[in-house]
Amino acid sequence: SDTLLQTRERESDLHFLFLTEMSKYPGGVMDQKLNSIVGGIQNTMTSSIIFSSNPVRNALQKKITQATLILAAAFLFYFYVTPDHMRGFLKNNASSVHVGRMQILEFRDKVVRNFIPATSVSNFTLVYDSCKKHYPTSFKDANTTRYFFFSLPALSNGWRFTLDSNEQLAGLDPVAFKFDILDSPIDLGVDPLDLPAASWKEWTIFSCESTPSAEICNDPSGLRG
Structure with missing residues (x-):
């Protein structure tokens, strides 16, 4: 139709005008202009780009923005494929403790015992972010292992x-111990003492032999209740 022909002629004229203007400049001038624009953005302060007419488009030209987006994508992908890490991250690496189990591996006086003296462990407390406290409602001993419910x-x-x-009873202090938790509910009537080792999640394993600088090892006065 006449309208289609006129449109094509107009496009042809615009193309011709563009080529005519391009012929007035040395070769590669457009590349130079683009490189100049990109270089200007790279050297411009981020605060200036934010208040520019096209802040998003200009910010995406900066290498620091591109690197940040790549790192953020990698971070999210990692937590997407490992959801357990994400759950721990969102809860500040916290767990829902149903039962706690403390195994005393060594006493300060080096005496081998098959029970936990009443004075060895006092005021046991679970804490969340060092603020919220949870106290056990009961406990049960089995040899040198204490279960907190x-x-x-x-x-x-x-x-x-x-x-x-x-301090005269300091020989009964635990100086090597292990603490595990049950982070899932157990069936009614099941005794935690009968659960297999795989059911427990290890939280802490400590000994003064491997960490002699710890307070409980060389100056436990601040830990005495």
């Missing part, structure tokens, strides 16, 4: 206990 699952990412205030 909670009425409700306790969201926690740490734990602590105190030593006996009587």
Whole structure:
């Protein structure tokens, strides 16, 4: 049709005009202009780009922005393919503790025992971000292992206990111990003592032999309740 022919003629004229203008400049001038624009953006302060007429488009030209986006994408992809890490990250690496289990591996006086003296572990507490505290409702001993029970699952990412205030009983202090938790509910009537080792999640394993500089090893006075 006449309209289509006129449109094509107009496009042809525009193309001709563009080529005519291009012929007035040396070869590669457009590349030079583009490189100049990109270089200008790279050397411009980010605060200036934010207040420019096209902040998003200009910001995407900066290498620091491109690198940040790549790192963010890699970070999100990692947590997407490993959801357990994401759950721990969002909860500050906390777990819902149903039962805690402390195994005393060595006492300060080096005496081998098949029970936990009453003065060895006091004021056991689970903590969340060193602020919120959860106290066990009961405990049960089996040889040198103490099980702590909670009425409700306790969201926690740490734990602590105190030593006996009587320094004459310091020989009964635990100086090597292990702490595990059950982070999933157990069936009614099941005794945690009968659960296999795979059911427990290891939280802490400590010994003064491997960490002699720890407070409990060389100056435990601040830990005595």
